[in-house]
Amino acid sequence: MPLNTLAKDASRDQVLAELEENGAVIVKNVLGTKAIDRLNAEVLPFVDRTPMGKDGFTGRTTKRTGALAARSPACRDLIVNDLALATAKSFLRPYTRKIILHLTQVIQINPGGAAQAIHRDRQAWGKYLPKEIEPQLNTIWALTDFNVENGATQCVPGSHKWSWERQPKPEEICHAEMTQGSVFFYTGSVLHSGGANNSKKMRMGLNLTYCLGWLRQEENQYLSCPPSIAKDFDPVLQDLLGYTQGEYALGYYSDPFGTIEGRDILPPEKILGRSAETTDIDIG
Secondary structure (H helix, E strand, O other): OOOOEEOOOOOHHHHHHHHHHHOEEEEOOOOOHHHHHHHHHHHHHHHHOOOEOOOOOOOOOEEEEOOHHHHOHHHHHHHOOHHHHHHHHHHHOOOOOEEEEEEEEEEEEOOOOOOOOOEOHHHHHOOOOOOOOOOEEEEEEEOOOEOOOOOOOEEOOOHHHOOOOOOOOHHHOEEOOEOOOOEEEEEOOOOEEOOOOOOOOOEEEEEEEEEEOOOOOOOOHHHHOOHHHHOOOOHHHHHHHOOOOOEOOEOOEOOOOOOEOOEOOEOHHHHHOOOOOOOOOEOO
8 A cells, every 4th residue: 555645735634634544644845945955954964973873773874863953943943843743732632731752863874774674663662552542643854855766764554553463564565755845744653664775875854753741752852952952942842842741740840959939849941941831732
């Protein structure tokens, strides 16, 4: 079954319908040339000094570069992209009151790179979460064209409905072929992997993922984007990074050096110089 592709003006509900049915969908040509050029200019200096992966899963000819909320204003804009954020909020309902940013990572697969093992991203939490709870929603923004030859992401549409034990047949695996500037949405439960790069050029995508507000993030955002940097961000982005309480008694802190304004238990927003408030990551 091939992956479906939606026009760049696709609605949240159209994307959600594809995710429900197939577990993945492409929305084409969302970003223009100017936006792509800005992203590449900001992230490539960091990618260039990133070492290759150390094993077959991370990719021995693959570079994975993170801390993008701290490093790239253009990436920060994509994190709060209207379609991505609206889709993530609706998709992760009803299992959370807030969503948070799970991962920011540029993935550059270089020539000669082998295909990654097929997997589900929700395996970051092992198999401790009940199958009926979908913990995350993922996006890959194409910074280059994605095709079969250069390692387009492999995907098994419909596999989010399968048992954990079932493995795909070769004919059930397709590729997220898309033009530069398109975005690939996929769930944490759908089987997928990086493809083999048999071309002479690198393939590069920007992986931005969201998860339930009460789960630990794959990328530790408090270390990748500490308060000294996050304090200048928009409140929505601050909350997505995790500088907010996921629930009534989840995520507060105490200042180890004393009390602030006569209080010992504080909301995380306080360390960024603002009060707790409702933002766009609240589902309600």
